[in-house]
Amino acid sequence: xxxxxxxxxxxxxxxxxxxxxxxxxxxxxxxxLVSIMGSSGSGKSTLLNILGMLDEADSGSYFLDGMPIKNLxxxxxxxxxNKFLGxxxxxxxxxxxxxxxxxxxxxxxxxxxxxKERLEKALHYLSKVGLADWASHLPNELSGGQKQRVAIAxxxxxxxxxxxxxxxxxxxxxxxxxxxxxxxxxxxxEGKTILIVTHEPDIANxxxxxxxxxxxxxxxxxxxxxxxxxxxx
Amino acid sequence: xxxxxxxxEIFETISKNKLRTFLTGVSVASGIFIxxxxxxxxxxxxxxxxKEFEGDSTSSIWxxxxxxxxxxxxxxxxxxxxxxxxxxxxxxKSNESTLEHSSSRARRWGILVTYGKESGxxxxxxxxxxxxxxxxxxxxxGRYVNQxxxxxxxxxxxxxxxxxxxxxxxxxxxxxxxxxxNGIPFKVIGVYSDKAGEREEDRVFIPxxxxxxxxxxxxxxxxxxxxxxxxxxxxxxxxxxxxxVEAMTTYLKAKHIIAPEDDRxxxxxxxxxxxxxxxxxxxxxxxxxxxxxxxxxxxxxxxxSNIMLIxxxxxxxxxxxxxxxxxxxxxxxxxxxxxAIFVTALAGFVGLILGLALLEFAGPLVQTEFILNPSVDFxxxxxxxxxxxxxxxxxxxxxxxxxxxxKPIVALRDE
Ligand SMILES: Nc1ncnc2c1ncn2[C@@H]1O[C@H](COP(=O)(O)OP(=O)(O)OP(=O)(O)O)[C@@H](O)[C@H]1O
Ligand SMILES: [Mg+2]
Numbered sequence: 001x002x003x004x005x006x007x008x009x010x011x012x013x014x015x016x017x018x019x020x021x022x023x024x025x026x027x028x029x030x031x032x033l034v035s036i037m038g039s040s041g042s043g044k045s046t047l048l049n050i051l052g053m054l055d056e057a058d059s060g061s062y063f064l065d066g067m068p069i070k071n072l073x074x075x076x077x078x079x080x081x082n083k084f085l086g087x088x089x090x091x092x093x094x095x096x097x098x099x100x101x102x103x104x105x106x107x108x109x110x111x112x113x114x115x116k117e118r119l120e121k122a123l124h125y126l127s128k129v130g131l132a133d134w135a136s137h138l139p140n141e142l143s144g145g146q147k148q149r150v151a152i153a154x155x156x157x158x159x160x161x162x163x164x165x166x167x168x169x170x171x172x173x174x175x176x177x178x179x180x181x182x183x184x185x186x187x188x189x190e191g192k193t194i195l196i197v198t199h200e201p202d203i204a205n206x207x208x209x210x211x212x213x214x215x216x217x218x219x220x221x222x223x224x225x226x227x228x229x230x231x232x233x
Numbered sequence: 234x235x236x237x238x239x240x241x242e243i244f245e246t247i248s249k250n251k252l253r254t255f256l257t258g259v260s261v262a263s264g265i266f267i268x269x270x271x272x273x274x275x276x277x278x279x280x281x282x283x284k285e286f287e288g289d290s291t292s293s294i295w296x297x298x299x300x301x302x303x304x305x306x307x308x309x310x311x312x313x314x315x316x317x318x319x320x321x322x323x324x325x326k327s328n329e330s331t332l333e334h335s336s337s338r339a340r341r342w343g344i345l346v347t348y349g350k351e352s353g354x355x356x357x358x359x360x361x362x363x364x365x366x367x368x369x370x371x372x373x374x375g376r377y378v379n380q381x382x383x384x385x386x387x388x389x390x391x392x393x394x395x396x397x398x399x400x401x402x403x404x405x406x407x408x409x410x411x412x413x414x415n416g417i418p419f420k421v422i423g424v425y426s427d428k429a430g431e432r433e434e435d436r437v438f439i440p441x442x443x444x445x446x447x448x449x450x451x452x453x454x455x456x457x458x459x460x461x462x463x464x465x466x467x468x469x470x471x472x473x474x475x476x477x478v479e480a481m482t483t484y485l486k487a488k489h490i491i492a493p494e495d496d497r498x499x500x501x502x503x504x505x506x507x508x509x510x511x512x513x514x515x516x517x518x519x520x521x522x523x524x525x526x527x528x529x530x531x532x533x534x535x536x537x538s539n540i541m542l543i544x545x546x547x548x549x550x551x552x553x554x555x556x557x558x559x560x561x562x563x564x565x566x567x568x569x570x571x572x573a574i575f576v577t578a579l580a581g582f583v584g585l586i587l588g589l590a591l592l593e594f595a596g597p598l599v600q601t602e603f604i605l606n607p608s609v610d611f612x613x614x615x616x617x618x619x620x621x622x623x624x625x626x627x628x629x630x631x632x633x634x635x636x637x638x639x640k641p642i643v644a645l646r647d648e
Contacts, residue, residue, distance in 0.1 A: 054557060054642040074562050074638075082559020093554050093645060097249035110559045115238060158559065 002028040007060035022216035033188040035196045035204040038213030044197045052164045053077045086155030088165035092147040094139040100150045101135040107158035125153040145176035163194040181206045182229035243572045257540050262584035264533035269588025275522025277607030295502040296457040305492035314498045317452045334363035338456040339444040348400040348412045356436045359444020367458045375408035375423030382440045390419040393434030394426045474505040538628030545632035553644025562637040569633040577625035581618040
């Protein structure tokens with residue numbers, strides 16, 4: 001599903017350049033649930049953003065579902081993001097003036113799905129994350145966990161091939177984190193490929209594979225015995 | 234671009250962001266409103282001034298004589314110059330194509346005029362029929378002096394409204410009655426009124442030859458009055474009249490042995506130059522209001538641009554989210570622009586209609602001499618609305634374009 005080879009990325013800071021990713025080789029097969037770990041500043045988010053086409057690598061190759069991702073113009077990138085990827089952010093990134101339902105329906109709007117069908121589908125995914133009753137609420141009327149679940153429903157709504165989550169539980173308390181992880185595990189069990197950036201070991205242990213990043217290189221990549229979140233909820 | 238889905242999205246955005254929409258709308262609407270009022274008042278002032286200047290025929294040239302001020306060809310200064318019938322006839326003949334109306338003036342002030350027991354002293358002026366048009370006299374009753382009166386030397390008189398009021402009883406008919414001027418009976422053939430009011434209505438007009446006869450002037454006259462044939466535009470009219478005045482004074486100075494540099498002996502008042510001043514004033518007023526209007530539009534454009542800039546800035550994160558979700562750049566720009574144009578247009582027309590309505594209803598209530606019928610050219614107002622809409626769109630486009638071009642990850646980080 002995801003194939004990257006010798007990926008490099010630096011940030012230009014005035015005259016200095018900060019080499020963040022120093023040759024990453026990494027692949028993810030369909031249906032995997034992978035966590036990316038590492039200390040702060042090790043380049044986890046940078047890697048995930050490149051995978052999500054929100055940012056661009058300097059060099060190296062990247063194939064998503066067999067397609068080369070290189071020098072895409074913004075139009076094509078937008079199309080790929082819409083078709084292949086679903087994002088879950090630490091800070092939720094919901095549109096504040098839109099209801100939970102409308103937020104979830106947004107990716108479908110950009111897929112050109114008609115309004116009625118859009119809202120039906122959105123409601124389906126909202127109920128899947130257990131928030132059907134909150135459909136008409138604005139984001140600021142929801143708790144952190146609820147917001148993240150709306151964001152997950154939104155990420156699912158476009159039926160992407162890969163879900164990318166950057167510290168999805170970073171802003172949540174332990175109990176809520178586990179609830180969100182339970183949801184993510186459920187989605188993975190249905191066959192969706194998921195990548196999670198986290199620095200919480202207990203969250204990482206709820207995935208099936210842990211990739212450890214340090215100073216811009218992968219120092220460790222191991223399959224783990226998945227801990228089911230439901231046991232902790 | 235004009236899909237229903239897009240409009241639904243826009244109306245949703247508008248209805249969920251009422252304050253933002255309201256503020257944009259108010260600033261655009263008030264800008265247009267003020268502009269319409271300004272242009273309206275400007276037009277009103279123009280109308281008012283045009284009315285003030287009405288009265289004298291705007292293209293008249295008046296000639297009178299005084300004493301010479303310069304010694305010339307052995308003649309002492311202080312010599313009284315008298316124009317004659319011959320001068321009048323010559324000028325008429327040599328300027329046939331330029332002149333529209335002409336009349337000589339043979340006048341005396343403080344002449345006793347009596348009717349029955351009533352009497353008063355007034356100015357008596359011997360003129361030709363054309364004088365009515367040049368002086369812009371309006372007949373209240375009867376008629377003016379005509380060519381027949383001149384030819385047959387009829388002792389007829391046209392009296393001013395004031396004289397009629399002085400000498401005749403209120404409901405008495407003056408036309409057909411006989412008055413005495415210097416003891417000589419004249420038949421009243423008409424009563425005139427002058428727009429300038431009473432001070433111009435205390436004159437009696439009689440045929441020129443009769444005036445010369447009863448005042449013993451011989452062939453002498455006191456002055457001349459002309460009006461020029463209308464020209465295609467104001468500039469040529471001014472040019473023609475200046476040429477005419479130049480030629481005429483040169484002729485008169487030569488004929489009466491006056492030094493060419495003696496500007497005192499012959500007085501000329503070229504009213505076309507006054508008209509020029511009038512047109513200049515109108516132009517100045519117009520220019521001023523346009524200037525203020527353009528400043529208002531510029532202020533409006535700056536205001537709209539600012540609002541657009543703020544709106545787009547405020548929406549940077551939203552743009553990032555939309556892009557992460559898969560929005561095409563063109564779709565985002567289109568969304569922002571369409572909303573901006575829709576709000577600006579709606580508000581612009583509201584301002585336009587309010588402004589026009591105020592002018593329509595309050596305009597006639599304005600009671601000053603200087604503002605008359607304030608009104609606004611609808612097309613001009615409409616054009617300004619479109620300029621504002623266009624400016625708003627342009628002002629919205631660049632920040633939107635820039636916001637869309639920043640990497641989604643940067644836009645998402647925006648707080
Ligand atoms: N836009 C940017 N411009 C310059 N430097 C950046 C930018 N984004 C990230 N960096 C730098 O790159 C390095 C890696 O950042 P990154 O966000 O990938 O770290 P991270 O592993 O996600 O850390 P954290 O756990 O704190 O989220 C950091 O040193 C950061 O300061
Ligand atoms: Mg990070």
